[in-house]
Amino acid sequence: MTAPVVPGAGAAPPALRRTPLRRFAGVDRLAVAGAVLLALIVLAALLAPWIAPYPEDGGSATHPLEALLPPSAEHWFGTDQVGRDVLSRVLYGARTSLLIAVAVLVISGGVGVALGVVAGYAGGWVRDVIMRVTDVFLAFPALLLSLALAVVLQPSVTTVIVAIAVTWWPWYARLTASVAASVATRGFVDSARCLGVPAPLIVFRHVLPNSLTPVLVQLSLDGGGVILTAAALSYLGLGAHEPTSEWGLMVQQGQSLFTTNWWVVTFPGLAILVTAFAFNVLGEGLRARLAR
Amino acid sequence: MTGRETGSAVLGAHRVTLAYGATAVVHEVSLTVDAGGVGLIGESxxxxxxxxxxxxxxxxxxxxTIRYGSRDLAALDRTGRAxxxxxxxxxxxxxxxxxxxxxxxxxxxxxxxxxHHRIGRDRRRARVAELLDDVGLDPAxxxxxxxxxxxxxRQRVAIARALAVEPRLLVLDEPTSALDVTVQARILDLLERLAAERSLGHLLITHNLGVVDRLCRTSHVLFAGRVVESGPTRDLLVRPAHPYTLALRDAVPRLGGEPPRASGRTEAAPAETGCPFRLRCPLAADRCREEAPEDREVAGRRVACHRAEDVLERAGHAQRQ
Known part of the structure; x- marks a missing residue:
């Protein structure tokens, strides 16, 4: 603290110093594009009550006299069967879809990573037991299992989250287990064991942080998949229901009108597409960056 | 039983067999690690x-059994293990x-x-700086x-980390083979100094005979999971009594000298019967095929070779030339 500051003394040579700016510039453009697009969608979802032109249309409002108006200056995306502004509903729908995506990724990622890292580090019969359980879950086609669950439970957003999370965690468990198993053989883990660091701490401090990157990439790649699956469940009437704004539900309600009132189904469909795309681009970009 | 065990040994192996699955890779090895440094030499x-x-x-x-002091490592309780x-x-x-x-x-x-200990933040920072200084690194x-x-x-930081718990013994597994030659020499200087200053015992595992010569008073030569020769390092290097030690020694390149020539069929697998080394041994005789050599005392060291006397003779010749 008292020593005079000599420029460059003790610090890494300039080329090695990683400023936030350098780090940002080094990130693949694709990942940046995906992150920016996703940030915009999140922002739109958060600000929906303020930026939606007709906030009350996000819910149960009805305006029978304004039903099925084509896109215009007042209603950029047109109106639906009961006269609600489609743009407002798409913005509110972003809240539902992102909530589902985040909740599913957090739950299935959390459960999968926790089980996977234990299986990967412990090996032996612990690994065998955990992996056989995940195999059982993986043996069912994911959408079918989600469907069955959604039918048993009451249709709701929570149901969608549970139904998807139940079928997704085994993938993260399997991925994490294989990464953690290879991390567990590395010198720094042996070195921690030789110090007498207790096993739970070794897992938490060394194995987990060093196993996480590929899982994070997979999670961001899967964000789009979750949104598509949630939309599919809602579309089949097993997820969100009226008057909640949800993209899959909106597509389902608008599909019979496609030939006559194309805007009712097209805009929520585009929203699904763009969001899934943003997640994928982000994930791809991260993957490319980490592969280097 | 083997006559090699002393009461002061920190760590020892007693007739240890190690296996991965069904394949045994180490067969009935006994050795002890005490002050003065012990080398363990062998090819990959x-x-x-x-x-x-x-x-x-x-x-x-x-x-x-692996023994820590006089106790079996596998039977240690919690505190013993810590x-x-x-x-x-x-x-x-x-x-x-x-x-x-x-x-x-x-x-x-x-x-x-x-x-192992509670230690305050300031005290910890100070200890880290001290340890970095001990291994010749700038605390910055x-x-x-x-x-x-x-x-x-990095290797110095790893050594500082090992020293942090104030151990009595270091197990050095090829500590310099990933480093440049000049850096190797400085790490060896450091290890030599630390061993002397802190009366640290060490087991040094290497394929590099020069390293063992510097740091270890006694050495064991391992071939195909068996100790084939053990004794004072100097004796082993100057006059090997096992043909494998001889081959290892003669494979060390010398500046300005003839390039080393591998002797025997170095690619041959260890033999299943008789002496495991016989397929690579230039001195292999009928007896070597028929019976595995027992450990015996020859010229101040233990060696497992029927023809140890002939090897000593050869090594002596090479020395005089």
């Missing part, structure tokens, strides 16, 4: 790293492997400091991560 695949892992308690022997962990520390081949890539040097060394490196350091610096 000879089982030396596996033996080191067993001595560190990372691998359970299939049979035989004591063992503090007393015996490893230094692995590659500092970049032995350090968590996400941790700074200070965090890695700090982990060692806090594992404390905040660097492994990828921001050179190979030699």
């Amino acid at each position: 695949g000879s089982g030396k790293t596996t033996l080191a892992r067993a001595l560190l308690g990372l691998l359970r022997p299939r049979s035989g 004591e063992f962990r503090r007393a015996v520390q490893p230094v692995f081949q590659d500092g970049s492997e032995a350090l968590d890539p996400r941790m700074t040097a200070a965090a890695s060394i700090g982990e060692a400091l806090t594992t 490196l404390a905040d660097r991560r492994p990828h921001q350091m050179s190979g030699g610096q």
